[in-house]
Amino acid sequence: MTQATERLDNEAVTPEEEAQILDSVRKWLARDVKPYARQLEHDDVWPAEMVEQMTELGLFGATIRRAYGGLGLGASTYSRIVTEVAEVWMSLSGIFNSHLIMASAVQRFGTEQQKSRYLPQFASGTLRGGLALTEPDCGTDLQAIRTRAVHDGEHYVINGTKTWISNGIHGHCVAILVKTQDIEPRHKGLSMFVAEKGPGFTVSRKLEKLGYKGIDSAELIFQDYRVPAANLIGGVEGKGFVHTAGGLELGRINVAARGVGVATAALKAATGYAQIRKTMGKPIHQHQAIALKLADMATRTEAARLLVEQAARAYDDGRRCDMEAGMAKLFATEAALENATEALRIHGAYGYSKEMDVERYYRDAPLLCIGEGTNEIQRLIIARQLIERNPV
Numbered sequence: 001m002t003q004a005t006e007r008l009d010n011e012a013v014t015p016e017e018e019a020q021i022l023d024s025v026r027k028w029l030a031r032d033v034k035p036y037a038r039q040l041e042h043d044d045v046w047p048a049e050m051v052e053q054m055t056e057l058g059l060f061g062a063t064i065r066r067a068y069g070g071l072g073l074g075a076s077t078y079s080r081i082v083t084e085v086a087e088v089w090m091s092l093s094g095i096f097n098s099h100l101i102m103a104s105a106v107q108r109f110g111t112e113q114q115k116s117r118y119l120p121q122f123a124s125g126t127l128r129g130g131l132a133l134t135e136p137d138c139g140t141d142l143q144a145i146r147t148r149a150v151h152d153g154e155h156y157v158i159n160g161t162k163t164w165i166s167n168g169i170h171g172h173c174v175a176i177l178v179k180t181q182d183i184e185p186r187h188k189g190l191s192m193f194v195a196e197k198g199p200g201f202t203v204s205r206k207l208e209k210l211g212y213k214g215i216d217s218a219e220l221i222f223q224d225y226r227v228p229a230a231n232l233i234g235g236v237e238g239k240g241f242v243h244t245a246g247g248l249e250l251g252r253i254n255v256a257a258r259g260v261g262v263a264t265a266a267l268k269a270a271t272g273y274a275q276i277r278k279t280m281g282k283p284i285h286q287h288q289a290i291a292l293k294l295a296d297m298a299t300r301t302e303a304a305r306l307l308v309e310q311a312a313r314a315y316d317d318g319r320r321c322d323m324e325a326g327m328a329k330l331f332a333t334e335a336a337l338e339n340a341t342e343a344l345r346i347h348g349a350y351g352y353s354k355e356m357d358v359e360r361y362y363r364d365a366p367l368l369c370i371g372e373g374t375n376e377i378q379r380l381i382i383a384r385q386l387i388e389r390n391p392v
């Protein structure tokens, strides 16, 4: 499905409905998440109750078309939800976002049979999962993947290892990128399948992380795992790289939206603390060194928000937006990292304490610069687009 047809479908959602959904999410965050997030994160506990609540709110179907039981939200509203959730606890946004990137591969590129089989289950959260691209020896260079699928009658047999897979432990399935042929160019030998857990598909270990706790990141092993040939997304071999690239614009807008959430949280914490902490007889925001930091943090946050809105609007309008999504991802995630660092410094020793949330922002933010294409790669994409769009 093209972005334009996605947009038409999503026009069924009225602004009033969107406002209502946003309002429900805000109330849920204030009531059921904010009071508990710090402890759950500290203990690195998978938030089962919150996942249940996210299911009830429809978040696992947020961008899935209404025809398949989803909320049918466009990128603009969805990215606002992601920002709000990430402002309270970034890991929660990862749980439904990774799932929706998997769903988006089926929604945009799946056969009718695959859509009607999987999308309602994805939308209701009965079948949750993520996207399995990365391997121990490759992340950025996906064309170098080694996990292989060999056609065998009604099935393909998959062997290989995937790593860093979000929702890998608690999810039920993944959209997996595999090699089906050794050909040049290499990307034409890649295919994508929906792989449900079963014999031969095992979780070998949970990966321990600096931040982004609560959500499970896992290494997955596929050993003579048999996936039905009917699960080859789109029904044709060799399209896996296209399916992956097709989800990147939206994926990058969503990571950027998370960046705005973390940048906002850090800004709010610093703005509040700077008014109550006094040194030399006055609140620290009255010291110019701190005031300048706050001004820069606020400006970065607003600029990031506008870049995300611009990219999401372009996406919803069906316009090509790889440059806009890349800029939003680059700027918003660096803004999150800078704001988190400055918030920690403004809090002095308390910023280093486990009793405050700013240390969590400081641990969560760097991930945003790595996922969905590192920020080094975003710069390369932006530069390439710049030249392509401005030939002399």
Ligand SMILES: Cc1cc2nc3c(=O)[nH]c(=O)nc-3n(C[C@H](O)[C@H](O)[C@H](O)COP(=O)(O)OP(=O)(O)OC[C@H]3O[C@@H](n4cnc5c(N)ncnc54)[C@H](O)[C@@H]3O)c2cc1C
Residues within 6 Å of the ligand: 098, 130, 131, 132, 133, 134, 137, 138, 139, 140, 141, 163, 164, 165, 166, 167, 209, 212, 217, 367, 370, 371, 372, 373, 374, 375, 376, 377, 380
């Ligand atoms: C918490 C977490 C969750 C994740 N979730 C998932 C998931 O759900 N599914 C999934 O598939 N993956 C996931 N990943 C993996 C993530 O997508 C990869 O880590 C990312 O793509 C980078 O790949 P890499 O780590 O192999 O780094 P590499 O590709 O080895 O890159 C190393 C460094 O070299 C730079 N570099 C690489 N190539 C170039 C180039 N051509 N030009 C300039 N610089 C370059 C990179 O920017 C980086 O700084 C997750 C990772 C983490 C940490």
